[in-house]
Amino acid sequence: MPDTPRLSRRELLRAASLVPVAGALAACATPAAKPAATGSAAPVATSAANPFGVGGKPLEVWIFDGGFGNAYATDIHQPLFKGKYPKVEIKHNFTKEITKVLQPRFANGSPPDVIDNSGANAMDFGALVQDGQMQDLTPLLDAPSWDDPATKVRDLLDPSVIEIGTYDGKFNVLGYVNYIFGIWYSQKVFRDNGWVVPKTWDEFIKLSEDIKKSGKMAPFTYAGKFPQYLYESLLTMAAKIGGNEVLVNIDNLEDGAWTTDAMKQSAERWAEVGAKFVMEGTSGLDHVQTQTAQNKYKVAMLPSGSWLENEQKDTTPADFEYGVFPIPDVTGSDKLPYGMVHAQPGETFFVPSKAANVPGGIEYLRAMLSKKAAGDFSELVRTVSVVKGAGDGRPLSPGAKSATEAVAAAGANVVYWRWERWYAQLKDEGIAATGELMTGRLAPDKYLERMQKKADDLKKDTAIKKYKR
Structure with a gap:
C-alpha cells in the first residue's frame, strides 16, 4: 500500500466548499429505503429485487490498485452486477493515487459513483464526512441481501463493519476485507x-x-x-x-x-x-x-x-x-x-453523495456483499471477507489460513483504532x-x-x- 502526500483536511474542505453539498438519502417505501432521485429522470420503481431503483444510468467505479489489485472488480463484482442490470454501462477505473486522482472530482462536483478509498493515499474520511460528501448507506444495511430476500444485508456482516463504518450515527463506509x-x-x-x-x-x-x-x-x-x-x-x-x-x-x-x-x-x-x-x-x-x-x-x-x-x-x-x-x-x-x-474492516468503499448514480452505487455494494461475490473475492486474493460464511468450504492459502486461525484464537480479544x-x-x-x-x-x-x-x-x-x- 504505497504512500504519497495527502491533501490536508483544510485543503479538502476548501476544495469541497466550491461545490454545494448533496442531499441526504431519502426514505422510501418497503422493502427498503432508496436514495433520492438524481437529475431530471423519473425515479425507477423499487422492489425486493431492485430495492434502490436502479435504472439505466452508467456506473463509474474506481478501485484502489493495491495489495488486492483490481481484477476482482472486473472478474467478479462487475459481471455479477451486469448479469442483473445488463443495460448499465460500467466504467471501470483503478489507481494507486486515490487522493491525487479523485480529489479534483469532488472539488468540481462530479465524483464517481463507487470508490474503494483505501491505501496510504486514501482521502480523509473525517473531512469527507464533515463536508457532507458521503452518502448515508444505512438503507443498504436494511435492504434484502442479494442472495436471500428474507435476510437483511446487516445480518451478513460482522458487527465491527457497521461500528467502524459509522460516523455521527450514519453508516457511510463499507469495509470489505477483514484486515x-x-x-x-x-x-x-x-x-x-x-x-x-x-x-x-x-x-x-x-x-x-x-x-x-x-x-x-x-x-x-x-x-x-x-x-x-x-x-x-x-x-x-x-x-x-x-x-x-x-x-x-x-x-x-x-x-x-x-x-x-x-x-x-x-x-x-x-x-x-x-x-x-x-x-x-x-x-x-x-x-x-x-x-x-x-x-x-x-x-x-x-x-x-x-x-x-x-x-x-x-x-x-x-x-x-x-x-x-x-x-x-x-x-x-x-x-x-x-x-x-x-x-478491523479494511478495503473501504463508499458512495459519494453527489454521485450521478447513487442508486447504482449502493446496489453495486449490495452485489459485492453476496456470498458468491465475497467468497470468490476471498479465494482470488487470498484473504478473509467480512461476509459471514463467504469462505466456507473454499480452499485457503497458507497465509489466509494462518490469519484466520489467529483471529479465531483471539476470540473477543480483538482490538482496533x-x-x-x-x-x-x-x-x-x-x-x-x-x-x-x-x-x-x-x-x-x-x-x-x-x-x-x-x-x-x-x-x-x-x-x-x-x-x-
Missing part, C-alpha cells in the same frame, strides 16, 4: 532452521539474536518509507500491556493518552528492535522492497496485514508458506492475554515520528511527547470535527 495484522514470516524458513514462534517478548528478542548470529538473514524489517506498518505493532503492543482503553483514549484525544506507561513500554521495546535487529537499509525501502527481501530470504520477520500474501504473489517462492503470529506476551502482567490481535481515519494530520505525524523513533533520531519519550502535542493541537482546533468511541 488481520501481526508479524509475518515463512513457516518453511522457521521449520528448516528450528526457529520457534515466540510467545513472550524475551523469546522474541532471543530469536532475533539467534537469527542475527546465524548470519543467514536479518531478523526484522518494516516498510521504512511508510512507518505506519511499524506503529501498528507499537500500538497493538501498548493495548496488550495496558488494555483496550489505551486505544480508546487515543481515539478520543484524551489528555495524556499517548504518554501512558503502556505506550512508553511499547515504544522503548520497538526502539530497541530498531537499534539492534533491523535489516540494513530498511529506512530507505518501501513496503514492496522489504516484503520482496523477505521472499528472497534476506530477512525473517516483518509487520503487515492479511493483504500481504496476495500483494507478494508474483515474487513469493512456491514453498514459502506465509504465516503470521501475534504480539508476544510483554510484561508478564499484560491486561490482554496471549493471542490478542489487531483486526479509528484515529487514523478520523484525523489525517495525526496519521501523518505518526508516520513521520515513528520513522524517527525506529532510526534512533527520536528517543521513545520524545516520540510520545511529539504525538501527544499533535493530538492536543487537534483537540483545540475548532475547525476540525471531533469523533468519539
Whole structure:
C-alpha cells in the first residue's frame, strides 16, 4: 500500500466548499429505503429485487490498485452486477493515487459513483464526512441481501463493519476485507532452521539474536518509507500491556493518552528492535522492497496485514508458506492475554453523495456483499471477507489460513483504532515520528511527547470535527 502526500483536511474542505453539498438519502417505501432521485429522470420503481431503483444510468467505479489489485472488480463484482442490470454501462477505473486522482472530482462536483478509498493515499474520511460528501448507506444495511430476500444485508456482516463504518450515527463506509495484522514470516524458513514462534517478548528478542548470529538473514524489517506498518505493532503492543482503553483514549484525544506507561513500554521495546535487529537499509525501502527481501530470504520477520500474501504473489517462492503470529506476551502482567490481535474492516468503499448514480452505487455494494461475490473475492486474493460464511468450504492459502486461525484464537480479544481515519494530520505525524523513533533520531519519550502535542493541537482546533468511541 504505497504512500504519497495527502491533501490536508483544510485543503479538502476548501476544495469541497466550491461545490454545494448533496442531499441526504431519502426514505422510501418497503422493502427498503432508496436514495433520492438524481437529475431530471423519473425515479425507477423499487422492489425486493431492485430495492434502490436502479435504472439505466452508467456506473463509474474506481478501485484502489493495491495489495488486492483490481481484477476482482472486473472478474467478479462487475459481471455479477451486469448479469442483473445488463443495460448499465460500467466504467471501470483503478489507481494507486486515490487522493491525487479523485480529489479534483469532488472539488468540481462530479465524483464517481463507487470508490474503494483505501491505501496510504486514501482521502480523509473525517473531512469527507464533515463536508457532507458521503452518502448515508444505512438503507443498504436494511435492504434484502442479494442472495436471500428474507435476510437483511446487516445480518451478513460482522458487527465491527457497521461500528467502524459509522460516523455521527450514519453508516457511510463499507469495509470489505477483514484486515488481520501481526508479524509475518515463512513457516518453511522457521521449520528448516528450528526457529520457534515466540510467545513472550524475551523469546522474541532471543530469536532475533539467534537469527542475527546465524548470519543467514536479518531478523526484522518494516516498510521504512511508510512507518505506519511499524506503529501498528507499537500500538497493538501498548493495548496488550495496558488494555483496550489505551486505544480508546487515543481515539478520543484524551489528555495524556499517548504518554501512558503502556505506550512508553511499547515504544522503548520497538526502539530497541530498531537499534539492534533491523535489516540494513530498511529506512530507505518501501513496503514492496522489504516484503520482496523477505521472499528472497534476506530477512525473517516483518509487520503487515492479511493483504500481504496476495500483494507478494508474483515474487513469493512456491514453498514459502506465509504465516503470521501475534504480539508476544510483554510484561508478564499484560491486561490482554496471549493471542490478542489487531483486526478491523479494511478495503473501504463508499458512495459519494453527489454521485450521478447513487442508486447504482449502493446496489453495486449490495452485489459485492453476496456470498458468491465475497467468497470468490476471498479465494482470488487470498484473504478473509467480512461476509459471514463467504469462505466456507473454499480452499485457503497458507497465509489466509494462518490469519484466520489467529483471529479465531483471539476470540473477543480483538482490538482496533479509528484515529487514523478520523484525523489525517495525526496519521501523518505518526508516520513521520515513528520513522524517527525506529532510526534512533527520536528517543521513545520524545516520540510520545511529539504525538501527544499533535493530538492536543487537534483537540483545540475548532475547525476540525471531533469523533468519539
